[in-house]
Amino acid sequence: MLYKALLKPRLIEEKMLILLRQGKVSKWFSGVGQEAIAVGSTLALNPDEYILPLHRNLGVFTARQVPLGRLFGQWQGKLGGFTKGRDRSFHFGSNEHHIVGMISHLGPQLAVADGIALADLLDAQKRVTLVYSGDGGASEGDFHEALNVAAVWQLPVIFLVENNGYGLSTPSNEQFRCRSFTDKGPAYGMEAVQIDGNNILEVYGTIQRLAEDVRQQPRPVLVEALTFRMRGHEEASGIKYVPQELLTEWAAKDPVMSYEQWLLAEGVLSEIRRHQIREQIRQEIEEGLQAADALPAPSPNAATELADMYQPFEPDTTQQLPATSQQPKADKRYVDAISDALRQSMERYPELVLMGQDIAEYGGVFKVTEGLVAQFGKARVRNTPLCESAILGASLGLSIRGKKSMVEMQFADFVTCGFNQIVNNLAKSHYRWGQNADVVVRMPTGAGTAAGPFHSQSNEAWFVHTPGLKVVYPSTPEDAKGLLNAAIEDPNPVLYFEHKLLYRSITGAVPDEYYTTPIGKARLARTGDSLSIITYGLGVHWATQLADELALDCDILDLRTLLPWDEEAVRQTTMKTGRVLLLHEDTLTGGIGGEIVAWIAEHCFEYLDGPVQRVASLDTAVPFAPTLEKDFLPQQRLRERIEKLLAY
Structure with missing residues (x-):
């Protein structure tokens, strides 16, 4: 039922504003006045079609039946939230519910929608992807790039711009000069439609019609939904910058009240049923809050945090090339x-x-x-x-x-x-x-x-x-x-x-055949006892050339992987020779050589017979003229630093 779906985010918001004042929620981005867009567009799609919402699209999550206990736990930073306490608000996704949440930079999610739609197109799946943008966020270059790619590749994406008149406090006339976002569509070669974003029936009907058409004839469509934000960008910012007459005008167009009054007038909804529905939703909210309160707070665990930066992965070692491989070459x-x-x-x-x-x-x-x-x-x-x-x-x-x-x-x-x-x-x-x-x-x-x-x-x-x-x-x-x-x-x-x-x-x-080289493992490109040159890329060839020229008795350790770099290999060569030089083409300041030098000083100091040296490019931009470029690069300084280290 559209009415229940529209009312639920409004009643949740009312409760969240109370919890915000009580300090139980750290921040809140209100969608009051804009609920019809999120609810109507979400219900217009199929459940397996992805939606990429923003700050004010609570209705996407509730319409997709995301459990309130887990949703509230997310906002409270609980372990049982979608980000385990690592991010807030709607900065998360749920593949189970086919939702990809936002990042604070707003615009980049538009391109993510392109990729989802491209996958569906490649797999010949008749699906559409819906992605939101605010009128302010549409000023970012990501908006242009995403629409242009979608148009060139004819991707089945609905780009839904919620035009509420303000980017935080900056009004539209200071954001863009076009009369309407529908003016932009033809410039990209795509259809553009403007709708009343406060009319739930218009939103639902238009998106449903467009989605069905796009499934059959894949292409992007730009939809501008006219609406208004009745509260601050986030609660702390307030709305003092908004003229009172605007607030009065849009209050009369409130999507929840307007639809409710229409249902009452048409006899579809009675006062008794209206009251019952509100009480049912409020009870559901209270139960969700109780479930969230029961969730544990995350306990700091460095090993878990570090491990979760990456998807667990065990490479297929049968494909890795042994040192003694007899594969045809x-x-x-x-x-x-x-x-x-x-x-x-x-x-x-x-x-x-x-x-x-x-x-x-x-x-x-x-x-x-x-x-x-x-x-x-x-x-x-x-x-x-x-x-x-x-x-x-x-x-x-x-x-x-x-x-x-x-x-x-x-x-x-x-x-x-x-x-x-x-x-x-x-x-x-x-x-x-x-x-x-x-x-x-x-x-x-x-x-x-x-x-x-x-x-x-x-x-x-x-x-x-x-x-x-x-x-x-x-x-x-x-x-x-x-x-x-x-x-x-x-x-x-x-x-x-x-x-x-x-x-x-x-x-x-x-x-000739397929094989892999393990990520995270360095390679000894040359072995010796008097010096260790730790390097990578072109530096391996510089070091090898000079070692041949000077007949150096040295290790040359080719890192191969810079993140994660091979600490054990660095430890072993340092222990072996006691003299270490870091060489890289990158500029000296902030280069990876500084990190490895610091690690050696911390973990291998007792094995050193001299100060660890760094040889790198000059701290300038890369010059064009060959003579200047040669002076910029570290190759000519390498001999001097090796001789200095060996003489220490």
Whole structure:
């Protein structure tokens, strides 16, 4: 019954405002005045169709029959909530109820909806995905990117903009200049509809009609629901900035009261039944609160917290390559080994989708994906618009529907345009609500090609600092293939760095068949007793070249994985030689070398025969001119620091 569904979130809100004043709830974002949108649109969809709501969409959760005890426990930070006390409000999802909650950045969820819809389209499922945006949040670039991708790919998504006139305290005329959000639809090549968001029948009927049509003819639709927020953005902010005449005007359009009065006038609802329904809902609320009160508070447990950053995963060790493997091998370039891994993983995982700019017929700017579209088709090898954030968000949506994805950054430098999706969505989803992000982000990285500040950066340290991610960085063709296969096999988000200078400059023996190299394990690239050089990527080749030149009796430890890095291997080489040098192409300050040096000082100090040294690039942007770039890179400073350490 629409009336019960509409009334329930209103009565819950009334109770929550009391609990907020009592200090039993820490924060509340009120949806009073907007309930018809959440309730009407949710009931208009099928139960197995995903909805991605925002702050004020309590009606989505109640209409999907989320148990109130658990919902209240979520708001109280209880262990039995959806995030185990790790996040608040509606910052959670429930695959059982086909709901994906928000993150505070608002806009990124629009792209996640694209990914869910793409999965349904690939699986030929006649389903629609519904995602909400506020009028304020629609000012973000994520709004444009998500709508553009959905239009280009004809994804079955309903983008529902709740236009309540304000972004927190900023009125619409300071947010945008268009007359209506329906003006935006035709510019993207999509249908746009405006509805009275306070009329439950109009909301329900329109969304139901659109959803049925979109299921049969997949495409995105933009819906603008006109409404008003009767309370503050959140309770502490108040509504002093709202003119009284606006509040009076919209109070007369209250969705709950208007629908109730209409039902009474039509004789569908009696005063007695009205009273009975309210009492039933209030009783349900009290029972839910009692259930939430009985839930235990989370007990701090560092081991549990650390473990829950990642989806538990045991790699298939039968696919890992033993040191004495007799597998047939062929000499392959670094770039060919990466391409080989993508091809074999696509064969191994039919649910794997590749996405990136120019990766289909063109084969990518470095030709890593050349030939793959001919073998696997454009549905699975997808050219994307220039929109890193939307594609990374879509990769999470694909994961929610059980698919794997590989996203290629054309250059690692461009990942900044999708940074938020990686560090706040992909990295935190499992910790927050148990949803893994089965995503590999390939990152062509590094300098040495005179490409200047925006095509040469080493930005791996940004992601090593982010719990929930894994970061790998192979230096050889064999590891390039094995680590990429392992990254794709792993159900957690992996940043895969591949040095552009190595693509066609090195070759090595690479097994022909599918295999994996274990993530988190370093490799001794050279053995010796007088010195340990700990490095990765191009640094392995710099160190090897100089060791050959100087006939150094040294260990060269290739980390291969930067998060998690191999502490035991670092410990063993430090104990063995007593002299340690950290080398990386990244700039010195804030690089991973500083972290490892600190760990050695803390855990291996008694084995050291000299101060641990760091050799890295200058703390500048990467310069363009070859002479300046050569001075920027650490290679020429490596000899001096090794000689200094050996003489200590």
